[in-house]
Amino acid sequence: MKLDKFDIEILKVMQRDATVSMAELSQRVGLSHTPCWRRVKKMENEGIIRKKVTLLDAKKLNVGVSVFIYVTLKNHTGDSLTRFENAVEDVEEIVECHTTSGDKDYLLKVIIKSIEDYEHLLKSTLTNLPLVDHLSSTFALKQVKNTTELPL
Structure with missing residues (x-):
């Protein structure tokens, strides 16, 4: 899959915060909701976006x-x-x-x-x-x- 500047920006935003809403994501990258959602779904289907996770603080969990x-x-x-x-x-x-x-x-x-x-x-x-x-x-x-x- 060839990525354009919008796809790259979507990935950058999602790497920083995977919990961002689609409305916020589309606003940040300069696309309307539906085209942004389609791009995210396509990147998920292509395996570029593998999964969304929660990062934990190892020291606070005593596994540092x-x-x-x-x-x-x-x-x-x-x-x-x-x-x-x-x-x-x-x-x-x-x-x-x-x-x-x-x-x-x-x-x-x-x-x-x-x-x-x-x-x-x-x-x-x-x-x-x-x-x-x-x-x-x-x-x-x-x-x-x-x-x-x-x-x-």
């Missing part, structure tokens, strides 16, 4: 420890990668999983309550993920920037 973990697997057959990726899906503390280039296979982001809880997760779950050869953990000390907005 972020850990980044590089993972190296024992082998790289198609089945082993799939087994690892499927297992990652079942660990709720893993909030992101990326395949990477270079000498590491994956980068995981874990959000957890405490270092002690991470140690338990590491020993009980992460080291037992399929075909894990090596894990290297780094704790985030301070979050300098946090945005959910894509640069459009």
